[in-house]
Every structure is written in C-alpha cells, then in structure tokens.
Amino acid sequence: MRILVIEDEPGIARFLKDGLEEEYFAVDLAFDGKNGLDMALLNEYDLLIVDWMIPGISGIEVCRQVRKSGIDVPLIFLTAKDALDDIVFGLDAGASDYIRKPFAFEELLARIRVQLRRNNPAGDQLTAGRLSVNPVTHQVLCGTGEIMLTPKEFSLLEYLVRNKEKVCTRSRIIEHVWDIHFDSDTSVIDVYINFLRKKLDQAGCGNIIQTIRGVGYIIRES
C-alpha cells in the first residue's frame, strides 16, 4: 500500500514516514503543495495525507485539483486544533477524513485503515478463498494454519489480495509494493511471486495466484 504524505515540517514528516513504514506502507514525502500535487497526479497512490498549512499551493487546493482530475483516492488532511472552518471546507473540497494536530499515531493508523477498507466491507481482515491476511498483525492464515512471510512477501500478497478479482499489472505492483517509479528491467516480481506460490502451496492454498501473460497477476476467489 502506497501513501503520499504532503507535509512541510520535517519532524512530523519524518515521524509519519518512519511510523508508516514500520506498518509496511510504502511512503513518499512531498514538502510543499506544488510538488505534492505533481506527485499525486503523476503516480497512483492508495492514500494521501495532506497538511492543510503548506507553502505554495494550499492543502485545500491540492485536494480540489486532485478531485478535478478524477482521482478518487482517499485523502486524509491534517489540520490545526479547533480549525472548524478548515474541516468544513476540507470535506467540501473532497477530503475523505481529517485529523487534528497534535494527534495520536494510533488514531491516524485507525483512520487510514478505515479509508483503505472503503472498498472492502469485511473490515480489516482481507480474505481470498481459504486465505486470510491481517494487515494489523501481519499474520497470514490458510484455513487455520499460519504462513510465515518476510516483509516483502507480505506486502506483495497484501496488495494482490486487496485488489483481488482485478488484474495487477507489473508496473503497478512494482510501484505499490517496491515504490519504484521508473521503468526497470528487474525480475524481482517473478522471484517473489515464486516465493509466495511455494509457501502458499505448502500450506494448502495452491493455485490462488494466476498469471496474466504480458500483463501481470490476479488473485481470484475460487
């Protein structure tokens, strides 16, 4: 899962990046509105976190531009305490949620999870067939048996399960899981798909990941 944080205070930016990466998110930082907007339009994020008070283009303007471009990504904005007007304007401008500074990191995480499961009514627990993936505890179950995965393996599986029934192209996978934005001729994806298939097979969840030749991969329920 890939998140863009637009925040000018280096301390908070760092804090967010470190904390989120510990939760296995791929995090990009932008330090002003112009850069942030460019990045949000150019790349495909799963979530935006935008500070309302940033130099250059304001947070609210970033939000409007993003929506105007038809991008329906969840957007959480950070606002100063008691800035009631901000909140109203913000939600009006198309933000999905807001959080007041200072905030508890746990609360932010909770709100992020709410947004990310917008298209996934089952709650935090992601499932696909017998497979069950928990992004909070980073546990993966096949039926009742636990499957041990490394961080990268987990990120990849999580992304595929979150987008189950949809084709995940190679370039999207490399962007969302590896946070690589330029074209590269690496074969990491193949290798990790192979790792995953092996471990899933061994646990009795074989043949869940299907190859779409020339495009990418897909996980289907059945």
Next chain:
Amino acid sequence: MRILVIEDEPGIARFLKDGLEEEYFAVDLAFDGKNGLDMALLNEYDLLIVDWMIPGISGIEVCRQVRKSGIDVPLIFLTAKDALDDIVFGLDAGASDYIRKPFAFEELLARIRVQLRRNNPAGDQLTAGRLSVNPVTHQVLCGTGEIMLTPKEFSLLEYLVRNKEKVCTRSRIIEHVWDIHFDSDTSVIDVYINFLRKKLDQAGCGNIIQTIRGVGYIIRES
C-alpha cells in the same frame, strides 16, 4: 507500562513520578492542561492520571478531548475532598476512576492496577504458556521456579506478556518500556531481549519470544 501525569503542584507531581517509577512505570509529567492534552494525544499511554484543578484547560476538558479523539486509555482523576459534583461530571466525561486528595499512595497503586487489568480478566497475574508474571510483586515464575529479573528486564517482559499474541514493534517497545519518543538507532532492545531469552531458557521457558524481522517481537501462548 507508560503513564502520563497531568498535575500542576510540583510537590505532588514529583511524589507521583518517583513513586510510580519505583514501581517500574515509565512516567511523563505535564504541568498544565494544554501541554497535558497535547502529550496525551500525541503519544500512546497506558494510563492517564489527571488533576481536576489545573491551569489552562481543565481536567474535565482534557478528559473530554481525549475521548473525543477516540482514545480509550484508562483515566484516573484526582479531586479535592468532598467535591461530589466533580466526581459525577468526571465519570460522565469519560473518566475511568477517581481518587480524592489527599490519598494513600498504596490506594492509587491499587486503582491503577484495577484499570490496567481491564483487558485482562485473569486479574493481576499475567500469563503466557508456562510463564507467569506478577506486576504487583514483580515476581516471574516459570512453572514453579522463580526467575530473577532486573527492573528493565521485568518491564520489557511485562509489556510483551501484556500484549501477547500481538506484534510489538520496536518503536512501541522503546516508547512504552524506555520512554524514548524520538527515533534512535540504539540496540538496547536487542540486548535486553537477549538477556530475557537467556534467563527464560535457563528456567525452561525457552522459545517464547519470537522475532519478527524488521518489525519487532511477539510472545505466543503455544
């Protein structure tokens, strides 16, 4: 276990901090409502102790704001003798318990323990497999054999056992056990995990603490 004390009288604040630290809690102090609220929202505490009469934002307001932010931390408030109204309003505002000044330190401790075991129906005794940890007497048993731990070792084990079956990230451990809030590249955690594992091994409780590479540690029942 990490506690925030919001108390403006330096004498009482000092008294609380020293006494609680003697009991192996990690204690932060705030001397007015505004600071206290910020700290409570920004960090993740296991318990709040709030004086009702503090400069700036009142204790009751702190309580309300904390609850409004969706933080479900136990909150004990300190009130003057016979302030019956305070008590009613306080519990209404979301406080978990109260204690009248002046109070016996032992009583406060007892109430703290009640709150901390809220999510732990078995009472004070924390367990994980053959392991049993008593936060009151600071005794650790493996089966029937006692394990001698230093204060830091104990705090770490207590935190892990309290959160058994959950992944404890490095940053949460360093916050709750060491009370360090900024990122640091120390390896204290590794060292103390090592100490614990050695002692637990020797007592016959080996392999209880599992490493989650890149994230932290976890204690599991089995």
Next chain:
DNA sequence: CCTGTTCCTTAAAGGATGCTCAGGCAAAGC
C-alpha cells in the same frame, strides 16, 4: 515447426538486520 518473447526457477552475491559479547558508566549498597 521455428522463433522470439515472456515467465518460471534456481543459485549465488550483497545488503540489511538481529544476536552476542566485552567493556564503560552511573547509581546504590556496604
């Protein structure tokens, strides 16, 4: 049937992370 492309599989190098040990420092107890 041949050929080029795409994907799978494996092995091995390099890097990152965690473990272990020795030692210094500070506080507490004698």
Next chain:
DNA sequence: GCTTTGCCTGAGCATCCTTTAAGGAACAGG
C-alpha cells in the same frame, strides 16, 4: 571510598532477506 549491580553502547559475527542474473520452460505468432 570501594564493590556490586544494573544500564547502555559499539563492534564483530551470524543469519536472514533482497535482488540480480542466467538457463530453461511455456507460450504465441508467423
């Protein structure tokens, strides 16, 4: 003051994770 005890740091080492590279298999088009 001296010893003991507990706390923390830093470096070397071991282990695991990640990535690259290369050969072979499967596939699609001519």
